[in-house]
Amino acid sequence: MTDAGAETVRTAVTAVRRGDRDAFARIVTLYERRLFGLALMVTRDPAGAEEVAQDAFVRAYMHLNAYDIRRPFYPWLSTIAVRLAQNWLVRRVRQATREGAALDPEADAAADGEEDPLAEMITAERDRRLWDLVTALPSGERTATMLYYRQDMSVNDIARAVGVSGGTVKTLLFRARQKLRRALGDRSPGKDS
Amino acid sequence: MNDDLTPVLADLPEPPVPEGFAATVMARIARETEQEVAVGVASAERAAIPAYLWALVGVALVVGAGVYGWYDAGALPDLTSARIGLGRAVALPLQGPALMLCGVGLLLYLAGLLAPLGRRR
Numbered sequence: 001m002t003d004a005g006a007e008t009v010r011t012a013v014t015a016v017r018r019g020d021r022d023a024f025a026r027i028v029t030l031y032e033r034r035l036f037g038l039a040l041m042v043t044r045d046p047a048g049a050e051e052v053a054q055d056a057f058v059r060a061y062m063h064l065n066a067y068d069i070r071r072p073f074y075p076w077l078s079t080i081a082v083r084l085a086q087n088w089l090v091r092r093v094r095q096a097t098r099e100g101a102a103l104d105p106e107a108d109a110a111a112d113g114e115e116d117p118l119a120e121m122i123t124a125e126r127d128r129r130l131w132d133l134v135t136a137l138p139s140g141e142r143t144a145t146m147l148y149y150r151q152d153m154s155v156n157d158i159a160r161a162v163g164v165s166g167g168t169v170k171t172l173l174f175r176a177r178q179k180l181r182r183a184l185g186d187r188s189p190g191k192d193s
Numbered sequence: 194m195n196d197d198l199t200p201v202l203a204d205l206p207e208p209p210v211p212e213g214f215a216a217t218v219m220a221r222i223a224r225e226t227e228q229e230v231a232v233g234v235a236s237a238e239r240a241a242i243p244a245y246l247w248a249l250v251g252v253a254l255v256v257g258a259g260v261y262g263w264y265d266a267g268a269l270p271d272l273t274s275a276r277i278g279l280g281r282a283v284a285l286p287l288q289g290p291a292l293m294l295c296g297v298g299l300l301l302y303l304a305g306l307l308a309p310l311g312r313r314r
Contacts, residue, residue, distance in 0.1 A: 025215060034207060036208065037208050058221050062225065127201065130205075
């Protein structure tokens with residue numbers, strides 16, 4: 001985060017703690033896109049991502065006293081979001097198991113005629129292919145990859161957010177990188193011909 | 194752990210946020226804050242009821258023990274007199290169980306009176 005962003009958060013948090021509820025809107029505006037992107041990556045469901053991102057902001061507001069103002073805000077916020085997204089996934093699996101429905105949100109989305117909103121924005125062929133590969137990774141590898149590469153989180157921050165050890169995060173990243181490189185290599189024009 | 198995937202993945206665009214997202218979040222925060230305040234007030238009022246009751250019981254015990262003490266000592270003031278209590282020593286003629294009841298009543302009254310301070314801490 002930029003210094004200006006950090007200053008915005010510090011000022012807003014101080015104002016909220018003094019009772020100015022509306023100051024939190026500045027934090028929401030600053031991080032809404034990034035947090036929604038994170039939730040979307042974990043849930044792979046736009047409606048679920050919106051629910052998770054909203055819940056994360058509301059929970060962050062309600063527990064703002066637990067936030068240490070000397071530390072960066074986003075890792076704290078994204079930890080809340082990742083936990084909520086994991087709970088959302090668990091609920092979804094339970095619901096699907098109860099109802100005997102499909103478990104793959106992509107399959108659901110395709111059936112509903114929806115497409116991944118990020119995939120729609122990616123126009124370059126290689127980027128689109130990479131994105132498809134990332135979304136096809138298993139949940140743990142996908143989450144670790146996205147937190148590391150897209151959210152600029154350190155291995156330790158990811159470990160805290162996901163609730164696993166740093167070693168596990170490194171393993172997940174290693175496996176994901178191997179799969180992505182292999183898939184990108186296999187599908188490159190040189191290899192296809 | 195930066196590698197060749199870093200620039201590609203980092204440069205992918207962020208998905209657009211649903212319309213009115215920030216406004217919805219702020220509206221939810223407002224609703225949940227008000228609910229929390231309402232729940233807090235209601236639970237504080239509920240928690241205060243036993244304290245009021247114990248304080249009332251304490252007052253009743255002290256008054257009852259006092260009246261009993263005066264009655265037992267044959268020193269009830271003449272309520273029909275225009276000069277109630279004049280010339281009598283101001284004393285609470287309590288002994289034994291009545292004195293103990295009066296003490297318990299005073300303690301209950303004080304406990305009920307000070308209970309809100311304990312909750313606020």
